[in-house]
Amino acid sequence: MPDMLVKLYELPPLAPLIEGQREAGIDIRRALAPEKIYVVNWVLRIFGKLWASETDVAINNHPVSCFIAVENERIIGFGCYDTTRKGFFGPTGVDETLRKRGTGKALLLACLHAMYEQGYGYAIIGAAGPTDFYTKCVGATIIENSSPGIYRGLLRGETE
Numbered sequence: 481m482p483d484m485l486v487k488l489y490e491l492p493p494l495a496p497l498i499e500g501q502r503e504a505g506i507d508i509r510r511a512l513a514p515e516k517i518y519v520v521n522w523v524l525r526i527f528g529k530l531w532a533s534e535t536d537v538a539i540n541n542h543p544v545s546c547f548i549a550v551e552n553e554r555i556i557g558f559g560c561y562d563t564t565r566k567g568f569f570g571p572t573g574v575d576e577t578l579r580k581r582g583t584g585k586a587l588l589l590a591c592l593h594a595m596y597e598q599g600y601g602y603a604i605i606g607a608a609g610p611t612d613f614y615t616k617c618v619g620a621t622i623i624e625n626s627s628p629g630i631y632r633g634l635l636r637g638e639t640e
Contacts, residue, residue: 483626484605486569486618488596497586501549506556508586510594511539511546519548522555523573529637531571534563543598547590549574549583559587561595561603565630568606569595585617592618607631 501508511519516539524532538546538560549557557574569591574584595603605614606629614620628634 481607481609481627482611483623483629484608484611484614484620485623486592486603486605486614486620488592488600488603491589491592491596491618494586494589494593497582497589500582501586504581505551506581506583506586507550508547508583508590509550510544511548511558513539513544515548516540519546519555519558523558523571526575527571527573530634531573534571535560537563543594545591545594547587547594549587551578557583557587559584559591561591564606565604567595567600567602567604568630569603570606570608584613588614588617 498508516536519539520532520536523535535546535558538544541562545562546558546560548555556578559572561569563571572584572587572591574587592603604623605620607627608614608620611622
């Protein structure tokens with residue numbers, strides 16, 4: 481999967497997405513340190529060890545670089561940045577049974593806007609799976625010859 485480049489200075493507005501999620505009963509916000517074990521364990525259960533490791537890093541960052549989507553006091557999605565490398569967005573995911581409600585896009589934009597506010601001009605989406613989604617949402621472009629990129633030689637263990 482290729483990496484993608486996003487111009488953070490040309491992002492769509494975030495507020496309408498956050499408000500739309502709020503109206504649907506979903507809160508998009510930064511994870512809090514005391515929630516770390518719950519967030520990391522949820523990511524581990526739904527998405528596996530590698531993404532859980534990166535989520536752990538994101539919650540330890542200052543400021544926390546992990547946003548979560550919460551509905552009815554339970555996690556339904558997450559998005560991280562500055563985990564494997566500075567300036568990288570990801571991992572991110574929404575519970576498969578709760579997709580197609582705009583939550584993934586809201587998490588993406590929350591992270592990218594936070595990166596811009598922290599001084600980044602560009603973000604890299606590492607090993608972007610749904611490239612059409614990223615192009616449509618934020619105008620991301622594929623970085624040629626970027627696969628496997630920084631993930632070359634990544635240890636995956638026996639169960640990955």
